[in-house]
Amino acid sequence: MTIQSNTRQTAAETALVEAYTTQLSDLPGDPDVLTLRDRLLDDLKTAGLPTRRIESWHYTDLKTLLKDIPAFDAKKGAKALSPFVGGATVLSVLQGKANETRQDAFTATRYSESLTDGSAAARLDAVAADDAIGRINAAFVRDGFTLEIPADAEIEAPIEIQSIHTGGQVHTRFPVTIGAGARVTIIERHIAGEGDAAFVSSISDVVIGAGADVTWIVLQQQGAADTFLGQIRVDLGADAKLKLFDVNAGGKLVRQELRIDASGEGAELTLRGVNLIGGEQHNDVTLVLGHNVPNTSSTDVFRYVLFDRGRGVFQGMIRVAPDAQKTDAKMACNTLLLSDDADFAAKPELEIFADDVVCGHGATVADIDDNHLYYLRARGIPENKARAMLVNAFVAEVVEELEDEPLVEALEEVISNWLEKHA
Amino acid sequence: MLEIIDLHAKIADTDTEIIRGLNLTVKAGEVAAIMGPNGSGKSTLSYILSGREDYEVTSGDIRYNGESILELDASERAAKGIFLAFQYPVEIPGVATMQFLKVAMNEQRKARGEAELTTPEFIRTVKEGAAKLKIDPDMLKRPLNVGFSGGEKKRAEILQMALLEPKLCVLDETDSGLDIDALKIVSDGVNALRSPDRAFVVITHYQRLLEHIVPDTVHVLYKGQIIRTGGKELALELEANGYADVIGEAAE
Numbered sequence: 001m002t003i004q005s006n007t008r009q010t011a012a013e014t015a016l017v018e019a020y021t022t023q024l025s026d027l028p029g030d031p032d033v034l035t036l037r038d039r040l041l042d043d044l045k046t047a048g049l050p051t052r053r054i055e056s057w058h059y060t061d062l063k064t065l066l067k068d069i070p071a072f073d074a075k076k077g078a079k080a081l082s083p084f085v086g087g088a089t090v091l092s093v094l095q096g097k098a099n100e101t102r103q104d105a106f107t108a109t110r111y112s113e114s115l116t117d118g119s120a121a122a123r124l125d126a127v128a129a130d131d132a133i134g135r136i137n138a139a140f141v142r143d144g145f146t147l148e149i150p151a152d153a154e155i156e157a158p159i160e161i162q163s164i165h166t167g168g169q170v171h172t173r174f175p176v177t178i179g180a181g182a183r184v185t186i187i188e189r190h191i192a193g194e195g196d197a198a199f200v201s202s203i204s205d206v207v208i209g210a211g212a213d214v215t216w217i218v219l220q221q222q223g224a225a226d227t228f229l230g231q232i233r234v235d236l237g238a239d240a241k242l243k244l245f246d247v248n249a250g251g252k253l254v255r256q257e258l259r260i261d262a263s264g265e266g267a268e269l270t271l272r273g274v275n276l277i278g279g280e281q282h283n284d285v286t287l288v289l290g291h292n293v294p295n296t297s298s299t300d301v302f303r304y305v306l307f308d309r310g311r312g313v314f315q316g317m318i319r320v321a322p323d324a325q326k327t328d329a330k331m332a333c334n335t336l337l338l339s340d341d342a343d344f345a346a347k348p349e350l351e352i353f354a355d356d357v358v359c360g361h362g363a364t365v366a367d368i369d370d371n372h373l374y375y376l377r378a379r380g381i382p383e384n385k386a387r388a389m390l391v392n393a394f395v396a397e398v399v400e401e402l403e404d405e406p407l408v409e410a411l412e413e414v415i416s417n418w419l420e421k422h423a
Numbered sequence: 424m425l426e427i428i429d430l431h432a433k434i435a436d437t438d439t440e441i442i443r444g445l446n447l448t449v450k451a452g453e454v455a456a457i458m459g460p461n462g463s464g465k466s467t468l469s470y471i472l473s474g475r476e477d478y479e480v481t482s483g484d485i486r487y488n489g490e491s492i493l494e495l496d497a498s499e500r501a502a503k504g505i506f507l508a509f510q511y512p513v514e515i516p517g518v519a520t521m522q523f524l525k526v527a528m529n530e531q532r533k534a535r536g537e538a539e540l541t542t543p544e545f546i547r548t549v550k551e552g553a554a555k556l557k558i559d560p561d562m563l564k565r566p567l568n569v570g571f572s573g574g575e576k577k578r579a580e581i582l583q584m585a586l587l588e589p590k591l592c593v594l595d596e597t598d599s600g601l602d603i604d605a606l607k608i609v610s611d612g613v614n615a616l617r618s619p620d621r622a623f624v625v626i627t628h629y630q631r632l633l634e635h636i637v638p639d640t641v642h643v644l645y646k647g648q649i650i651r652t653g654g655k656e657l658a659l660e661l662e663a664n665g666y667a668d669v670i671g672e673a674a675e
């Protein structure tokens with residue numbers, strides 16, 4: 001990150017530094033962890049929050065957009081919700097604090113324990129120069145879960161990580177190791193209960209073993225005044241399959257980073273994103289996808305729906321390493337722009353260093369198709385209802401690719417509830 | 424039931440007039456065929472009846488059961504019983520066919536102050552209707568019209584018509600793209616709906632369809648006007664001699 005000593009500290013930057021000082025006494029960590037935290041905060045202090053001058057933050061000038069940061073409040077509480085789909089195993093993180101849990105099919109330990117004993121230090125650091133989320137999260141993270149799914153485990157019931165808060169600050173981390181040949185569905189749900197504004201950062205750090213078959217859903221439903229800085233890091237092993245669905249339906253200022261590496265031959269990624277943006281929301285999804293070895297494939301489809309004065313950002317970078325022949329990578333981003341005051345920026349990029357590959361990307365921005373609207377109205381469906389059906393259809397098309405009926409139904413309900421409130 | 428009186432209409436965005444002083448009356452129980460060469464305004468007339476906003480009525484009137492419908496939008500007209508089976512039904516990805524049918528049926532019921540259908544009632548009605556038209560139930564699991572063949576789309580239109588039970592049915596080139604067997608199935612579906620309180624406007628430019636759906640009256644539409652009206656024998660005359668004679672007579 002470039003140093004911007006000439007710019008004054010913003011209110012949010014000052015608040016971050018102060019928050020660190022006040023929280024320091026009870027942030028968990030052994031000396032290694034604490035030293036790392038200090039250094040990351042120092043980096044943050046000297047570099048400041050990222051601005052549009054940093055390429056990967058060009059459309060989300062955090063320094064300007066992040067106005068203030070609510071204080072951490074240990075007294076705030078939150079109540080767990082019923083599982084997103086029936087039968088799911090819920091791992092609760094309430095107000096940033098993980099509930100002790102005991103599982104038979106896999107292990108789930110509180111992340112705070114690994115901070116305290118120092119074993120977290122190895123993977124705590126930021127992963128890139130522009131990794132502001134990594135820095136903030138590493139400096140402040142208090143808890144989360146470390147999950148280990150044993151090799152060849154067939155886990156029928158979805159595992160739901162349910163992080164719920166009522167305002168203040170929440171910083172969580174979820175290192176997840178999925179053993180070779182395992183099959184599992186994980187739902188990562190970030191949700192705000194009734195409460196005050198929140199500043200939330202969360203990182204999932206996922207290593208998927210050879211031949212594993214994983215479905216991972218991220219469902220972000222923060223409150224209307226909340227800032228959410230999320231990051232999913234994925235390392236995909238040989239012949240591993242990952243279906244990653246990222247659904248954003250909340251928050252005021254949202255940045256969701258997907259840093260994915262296909263690092264084993266035969267790895268297969270199916271990435272789908274749904275972004276519902278209205279009011280004054282700013283919602284940025286930034287993908288950095290590396291095809292690092294030969295014979296890997298990916299399809300990425302992102303859908304954005306924008307109402308009111310919403311602002312959507314999609315950045316998608318696909319990098320194909322020099323010897324990653326036979327890479328098959330396709331990326332598409334489609335946007336429904338439903339208001340003249342809404343705004344959308346897309347930056348798809350391919351960096352291809354191998355010659356025998358199939359790669360492509362496309363982006364479209366459109367309004368509702370008048371022919372579709374007319375057809376529905378000609379069958380007696382009033383205009384408002386017809387519009388809602390078509391917007392729903394635009395995102396449902398992507399959600400249905402999950403091919404898991406209870407999950408599809410639950411997500412479609414989230415989507416139609418959101419649309420009912422905002423359309 | 425339907426009275427079109429000296430209707431003039433143009434494309435909303437431009438000044439191109441397409442319907443130029445059209446008169447037509449269709450009584451309850453009647454099947455009126457509209458024939459005419461390509462580009463004469465047949466589809467445009469059907470769109471205007473349905474309330475499509477791409478066209479603007481500049482003068483004249485359309486009365487349905489004695490009342491002008493010009494102020495009603497497309498969904499209100501549909502709820503009052505006007506149905507258009509499209510020449511080219513659009514594919515709508517992401518909208519499930521069954522969900523669409525249910526919403527359409529219930530919205531029309533709501534608009535008329537009737538109770539909504541329960542799910543079992545709805546499913547039974549659709550299944551029966553689909554079976555009569557030899558529609559594969561799997562087709563109904565697909566998104567609306569998506570990937571349907573030309574014939575399947577036309578059958579799906581007739582299924583919608585049967586389910587929505589309209590009073591004025593406008594069929595735009597329903598025969599195009601149908602093979603003989605499908606034509607028979609579709610015509611039987613239409614004939615089954617004929618009743619003394621329901622009228623049909625059947626647009627086609629082939630006599631072929633009219634052998635199956637036998638019209639009471641035949642009207643020739645040319646350059647936005649009805650230039651000749653007759654009985655079903657007029658269709659045979661047109662088939663034998665083409666439109667040139669009729670057009671020539673009208674020009675005199």
Ligand SMILES: Nc1ncnc2c1ncn2[C@@H]1O[C@H](COP(=O)(O)OP(=O)(O)O)[C@@H](O)[C@H]1O
Pocket residue numbers: 434441459460461462463464465466467468477
């Ligand atoms: N929306 C439109 N924009 C431009 N031209 C149109 C439009 N609708 C109809 N037309 C023109 O009006 C004429 C009548 O078209 P149409 O009603 O489709 O004829 P038909 O169905 O009898 O073949 C044609 O010349 C057609 O090109």
Ligand SMILES: [Mg+2]
Pocket residue numbers: 465466467510596
């Ligand atoms: Mg036509």
